[in-house]
Amino acid sequence: MPPSTNGPEHPVTSSKIERLLQLVHRTADEELSCTECFDLLPQYVDLEIAGEAPDAKLPLFTQHLAQCGVCREEYETLRELARLDAEGRAPSVDDLRRSL
Amino acid sequence: MTPRSNADWIRALSEPGADQAAALADLRTYLLRAALFTLHRHRGSSHHIGRSQTEQIAEESTQEALVSLLQHLKDFRGDSLFTTWAYTFAVHSALMAARRERWKDVSLDTVVGSPLTLPASTDDRRAIDPQRRALQVEALAAISEGIARLTVKQRQVLKALVFDEVPLDELARHWSTNRNALYKLLHDARRGLRAHLRAQGFDVQELLGQFGAGR
Numbered sequence: 001m002p003p004s005t006n007g008p009e010h011p012v013t014s015s016k017i018e019r020l021l022q023l024v025h026r027t028a029d030e031e032l033s034c035t036e037c038f039d040l041l042p043q044y045v046d047l048e049i050a051g052e053a054p055d056a057k058l059p060l061f062t063q064h065l066a067q068c069g070v071c072r073e074e075y076e077t078l079r080e081l082a083r084l085d086a087e088g089r090a091p092s093v094d095d096l097r098r099s100l
Numbered sequence: 101m102t103p104r105s106n107a108d109w110i111r112a113l114s115e116p117g118a119d120q121a122a123a124l125a126d127l128r129t130y131l132l133r134a135a136l137f138t139l140h141r142h143r144g145s146s147h148h149i150g151r152s153q154t155e156q157i158a159e160e161s162t163q164e165a166l167v168s169l170l171q172h173l174k175d176f177r178g179d180s181l182f183t184t185w186a187y188t189f190a191v192h193s194a195l196m197a198a199r200r201e202r203w204k205d206v207s208l209d210t211v212v213g214s215p216l217t218l219p220a221s222t223d224d225r226r227a228i229d230p231q232r233r234a235l236q237v238e239a240l241a242a243i244s245e246g247i248a249r250l251t252v253k254q255r256q257v258l259k260a261l262v263f264d265e266v267p268l269d270e271l272a273r274h275w276s277t278n279r280n281a282l283y284k285l286l287h288d289a290r291r292g293l294r295a296h297l298r299a300q301g302f303d304v305q306e307l308l309g310q311f312g313a314g315r
Binding site for chain 1: 129132133134136137138139140141142143151154155179180181183184185187188191192195199216217218219222240243258261262263265267268269279280283284286287290291293294297304305307308311
């Protein structure tokens with residue numbers, strides 16, 4: 001989340017150090033770029049919805065998501081919408097406008 | 101909306117005529133649905149964006165996604181449903197727009213420009229044994245050393261993305277670069293830190309256990 005002012009930086013807390021160490025621990029020598037992740041995203045989501053094992057076919061995909069918050073946010077949103085669509089429950093444009 | 105197979109979508113969108121016009125209209129509806137869904141889903145973190153502004157952002161994101169999708173139409177490989185592939189463009193555009201709106205009043209010059217200084221010990225005030233605290237102090241010193249050995253840009257990216265939690269695309273926009281370039285910088289920084297910690301005799305997985313709250 002953005003800082004509430006343009007003042008002091010966020011303090012470096014224990015949880016931030018832990019977060020850094022998690023990212024370092026999960027670092028691979030070769031990783032997907034954000035563009036490569038975007039290209040694979042719809043395939044991964046549809047495989048997941050179909051109950052197939054997407055990680056077997058796209059092994060580096062979840063590794064990238066563990067490192068990249070913006071790609072992870074796109075994946076979670078797409079997965080939710082695509083799943084609703086597959087189940088015939090995706091909200092209509094009118095429904096969504098009413099809920100704003 | 102007319103149900104279409106992947107091949108139907110590609111054929112209709114590629115050939116001028118009545119079918120193309122109908123396909124474009126349906127496609128636009130799918131994209132708008134995805135944009136509105138995305139903004140609705142993220143409204144908790146965008147509470148300051150009013151309804152009419154949200155609608156405007158949705159419309160602009162839809163248009164941007166439509167243009168981008170049509171430019172990449174020949175790249176569709178059929179590995180997914182066409183509609184899932186289409187949704188990806190709208191979700192991407194809408195999220196970028198939402199982040200831009202959320203961060204527009206934040207001076208990233210201030211956030212990025214301030215130095216990254218790790219404390220000598222953590223803020224964990226719970227009683228932990230002296231041996232663990234000593235290991236934390238030693239590890240923090242090694243992490244600080246590792247960060248100091250990074251390039252200036254690697255350090256700035258690490259601070260902004262990991263410690264200040266600036267979204268990658270916002271930082272890319274601020275620096276007039278792209279997500280891939282920043283992701284690579286951060287990847288290089290992580291690899292550098294990993295190499296340094298290992299060279300100092302630390303096992304990163306064991307360090308995680310030492311810094312976990314209450315563990």
